[in-house]
Amino acid sequence: MAILEIKKAGDPVLKQVAVPVERLTKWHRQLLDDMAETMYAANGVGLAAPQVGRSLRIVVIDVEDANGLIELVNPIITMRDGSEVGSEGCLSVPQVYGDVERAARVTVEYTDRRSRRRTLTAEGLLARCIQHECDHLDGRLFIDIAVSLRKEEAKE
Template structure:
């Protein structure tokens, strides 16, 4: 496994509309492993492939809840319910935090690394994290949609 370089806001790869994954080959499984290791090393709760310079629709998330580490390949939100506002940060925007309005509950459909279709219903932090990471796949950063921003060390 390897720690990958995290791209920072201003890098054009973070503005890209990412391409779907056609097949999860050995190289992409390695990338998922490296993304998870990079996320844990950076104390993040999620990381999207474009954040490590790869414009593909892959995300890793671990909100340190009972769900544990999840790998979302070609994820699509199929249902949204309610609203919640809360604080977000991003490994690509270090030191900046902001309040973002998100759906309170989402259902997401995705492929796992074996190419099997999976479904997940999420609320709370996991719901927020899924929406934040999926925005990365559309080239959107939370600072573009935050209702307020602040600097913190």
């Protein structure tokens, strides 16, 4: 496994619409492993492939709940319900946080690392994270849709 470089706001890959994965290969599974390792090393709760310079529709999420690590390949949000505003940050936009309106509950369909189709319904932080990471796959950053932004200094 390897820790990958996280691209920062301004990098063109973060504004591209990511390409679907046609067929999961050993290379893609290694990318999933490397993305998870990178996310954990950066103390993040989600990471999308464009954030590590790969314009692919791949996401890893771990909000430290009963689901553990979730790997989403070609995720599609099929249901959005309710609305809530919450604070978000992003590994690609260090030290910037903002309030973003998101659906309170979502259902996402995706392929797992074993090429099986899955469906997951989520609420709370997991729902917010799924929406945030899926935005990355469409070339959108949270700072593009935040209702307010604030800068915070790095904590020691």
